[in-house]
Amino acid sequence: MNSQPPVPETSVLAVASHVVSGHVGNKIAIFVLQSLGCDAAALNTVQFSNHTGYGRVKGTKLAAQEITDLWDGLKQSHLDSFDMMLSGYVPGAAGVEAVGRIAKELKAGAASKPGSFFWVLDPVMGDNGKIYVAEDVVPAYQSLIHHADLILPNQFEAELLSGVGITDSASLERAIEVLHDTYNIPHIVITSVSLPIRSASQTPSSTRPTSPTQSQLPTMPTMSVVGSTRTSDHKPRLFTIQFPVFDAYFSGTGDMFAALMVVRMREAVAYSDIDSTQHTASWLSPDDVAPTDLPLARAAEKVLASMHEILARTCEQMPSALSAAITRLATRRGVGEDVVRAESETMHLLKSQAAELKLARNLGCLREPTIEYRAEKM
């Protein structure tokens, strides 16, 4: 493993949830950022014992005023200088607005030096047709996103933000057009598209896969990310990356994706052939850069490569992790393992634990993944 970090010195303010045990929110983002060489500040919006997928959780949330106080604390000690900001889960509309004020202040401070600040916003609101935050969080994000440089909604969040129901490729494109045009958002990646997306190379007469690796995709179900960096006249430059999905439910994948995007976007722009991009507001590429040559596409390829490797390792270890957890609990209680296996609520807890993303022992997957899934023009 190369001991050199992949990015130049980069200070990132990460605002998201914290869990004592497990890997979601800032608990995963901070490790990803640090282990890839960023100096990461961690403003934790909640401290919970574990993620909510377990079904049981204890802990505390920060009030909007407490978020603002921590930011004021940074400012009064001159610790408020950041190259990038990543915002994830924030409890409540007032909290979202407080985080938005931080981003706007950082953006205003960087106005005289284009490209010196970049805000990656993960608008955590819901998934699969269901909103899991308070209703007023949606308009709070809608009034904020035009300040963001890159947003990372899932398919449902993209619908909420754009007001466009996504049912096919055409409506997906329309949603991205609205986000680029109405909200003026420079970069968009929709992180989990379950529609069949046809890449430009997949014409009716040419449906064969574009690489040997991608030829293996039909053996596993696939999903896509769809990304776009707008042109100077607010038109999309669309690309898609298809990747296989594992038959398991993981928490924290969105947070891992977002933190990796921060690093890989920085890397792609800093070491791009086109040096001017990093000194351009919002790191917008010149109009003649093709969709698949965008730094955003380069970054997303590397991000998905790391994600795939981490998820594969996690999947590999799940059966033994679950089995060990069952044995441990049965021994502690002095009962047979069959007793534990018969308790569905207990098994849900132990399965949730076994599905926690395995990062700490797989540093190589984060730092030097092998790119297998390539961006294609849509």
Add this chain to the structure above:
Amino acid sequence: MNSQPPVPETSVLAVASHVVSGHVGNKIAIFVLQSLGCDAAALNTVQFSNHTGYGRVKGTKLAAQEITDLWDGLKQSHLDSFDMMLSGYVPGAAGVEAVGRIAKELKAGAASKPGSFFWVLDPVMGDNGKIYVAEDVVPAYQSLIHHADLILPNQFEAELLSGVGITDSASLERAIEVLHDTYNIPHIVITSVSLPIRSASQTPSSTRPTSPTQSQLPTMPTMSVVGSTRTSDHKPRLFTIQFPVFDAYFSGTGDMFAALMVVRMREAVAYSDIDSTQHTASWLSPDDVAPTDLPLARAAEKVLASMHEILARTCEQMPSALSAAITRLATRRGVGEDVVRAESETMHLLKSQAAELKLARNLGCLREPTIEYRAEKM
């Protein structure tokens, strides 16, 4: 850099402070633990904007009940199984007692399987003759330490815990005897001893250094750590490691030391020639193991090697980091750099920032340090 972590799978519960910006408490411990391959749970006892050395800070502390609630949250989801625990700064005596109850529960749960749980306790109370916690924290620690497997006091904290004033080698030995015997503590490392400590090899007729590297020590001021693992009849096995100190004030070194000790102690015991140690309560070595052959001594050597490399890198970058911070602030305010340099309070803040430990870009120093300073029998 080797991509294999140095320890077998190890789950650690780390209880300490959290800062948004900078590197102290859990902010440094969690990264150290994770980047060396441990699965680290982070129970943050405070969330402050920055460490208190800046002189200005905002944020919140957890009440003792909130600490207990988070622990109850872990228990109700069966996430309360840990191989090791590291406890650092806890605000107030009630908080210390709450953390003590967690450690005692973990210890009781592991009673039937000797060596399956190990508590590293950093009794954060003060330094250089000054207590910086509430007075009732001292008796709270005194009533807890006999449950710990390894304690990491500095010289002043060792005095507070043992009741022995440390003025020379003899009184230092006496303090360690009291901690081993009265409090039954298996392993002790006193982390910053500024007394001249004479190693066994330094008899009046033989004061030359024991290695070429150590011969360079006279060019820099030195300090020592002094460690001991007790024998079966509660006698000390004392060793010392002398190391050079940098002419700068760093925060978080104690927290980095403690987190590295967790990992390196686990490594030293897991991969020891004497396999039985890891299955012995408190990882006590057989009585015939010499002081300098103790896993504790092996671990401390590696810890100090990482510390020295990280501090050297931090020192190297301090002048440029300070200069960049001054330029940034002057530009933002639209004033000359001399204006900033003339403000002593501002300069204290910027110097504190420049002295933040540089970890994220120096992963190799954490994972594969070069051992230069060796343990010697006292």
